[in-house]
Amino acid sequence: MNEVKNSCLGLIFDVQRYSIHDGPGIRTTVFFKGCPLKCWWCHNPEGIDSGKELMYFEYKCMHCGTCAEVCPMGAIEFDESPRVSRHLCIACGNCSAACPSDALRLVGRGYTVGELMKEIERDVLYFDNSSGGVTFSGGEPLYQHEFLLEVLKECKKMGIHRTLDTSGFAPQEVLALVADYVDLFLYDLKLIDEKEHIKYTGVSNAQIKENLRFLVNYGRAKDIILRFPVIPGINDTPDNVDDMVEFISTLKGLREIDLLPYHDVSEKYNRLDKDYKMTVHKSPSRERLMEIKRKFEDIGLYVKL
Ligand code: SF4
Ligand code: SF4
Incomplete structure (x- = not known):
């Protein structure tokens, strides 16, 4: 008999099967609706609003x-x-x-925990054969943490590997609640200067930095891959990269950072009648990416482009 708790509803805007860029192996990526950040360059603007x-x-x-x-x-x-x-x-x-x-x-479609598990379970064979699993992304999955927690628990019961792709912006007690059910964190770091962070994302980064430190102190450093969306003229500046290097150096045990080069997604914003604030439309140059890569390698991180 199916014991899955179905009382809780989650609003999901996409379920992508056979993903290979959101964690190890072949994965199903579940995109949650709603995010408290409003990053100018957000590649998934359909995930920002919490409604359909x-x-x-x-x-x-x-x-x-x-x-x-x-x-x-x-x-x-x-x-x-x-x-x-x-x-x-x-x-x-x-x-x-x-x-x-x-x-x-x-x-945006409402799912019960059971309905979402049915979607996820379709590819268990692929997960097993590729050391893959499920990735929760968005939007910000922690924004719907009650639903997320129930799905994480079900996946854990079934032995499915669980990755959380997060901005890290959530109350610490929420992160602590889900952390034991997460195998791998894809943790975004965007800007170290707080004023700049507020300007380009709409929120302070104090909680984000604090939560990252919390996870590291909780013994989870080896389970974290940092993600740095490289946005020309905004956070690829020498000052921000140096600040990132300095901040990350204070966190012991982190092993990897992935550089995610910006690309123009203005078309998506047009489809939603949303303003695209970015005035830069070019991706960062290969040369600049390599310079940034070397900076992180110098502090012992494996850097993936
Ligand atoms: S625009 Fe479409 S979704 Fe919105 S109220 Fe009209 S029919 Fe419904
Ligand atoms: S006008 Fe365009 S969007 Fe509206 S129903 Fe016809 S095809 Fe669809």
Whole structure:
């Protein structure tokens, strides 16, 4: 009999099977909705808001106007193309269900723990054969920590390897609650200067640094891979890289940092009618990435690009 606790609902915006970049082996990556940070460069803007929202794919649109006809809120104005008044939309999904070409997609689906486990369990064989598992990403998975904890527990019971991809921005008691059920942390570090961090992400980094130190002191350093999204002109500056090196040097036992080069995702923001604040649209140069790589290697870290 299935003993899975089903009372708790999680809002998920994607479940990606056969991922190979979110931890070891072949993985299923579960993307949680909602994040307390608002990073200017965020590659998953559909994960920031904690509710369901519509994405419009213009290149798929047949300009038929059906979406406007079925909207119960009059939230879609149609004049050759549909325009969604976001403040009127109640995310009922009528328009996306009626759209003949999948040009409107309602992002975010509620899952019970049991439903999500069914998705995850589909690939257990692949996990076993590749030393893979499941990765919880987002958005910020800790933002829905009660649901996350229940799913982590179920995966642990089944012996599925569990990776948490996190900004580290959460109350420490929340992190402590889930830490024992996580095998590997992919832990983002973006900017060391607090004012800069607030400017570009909307929140202070004090809790993030404190939580990283907590995990290290808790004996989990070997289970952490740091992730540094390299954003030209924002955090690839000599000052920030030196500050990162200095901060990481105070944390004993960390072994790896992955550099994640920025790339332009303005198209995704357009699909959500969200502002893309980035004015730099180029990825960091290979040369700059190699310079940063050497800086981290000098303090004994394995650096993956
Ligand atoms: S999701 Fe519902 S309320 Fe929102 S635009 Fe579509 S039909 Fe209208
Ligand atoms: S129903 Fe779909 S294809 Fe038709 S106008 Fe709306 S978004 Fe475009």
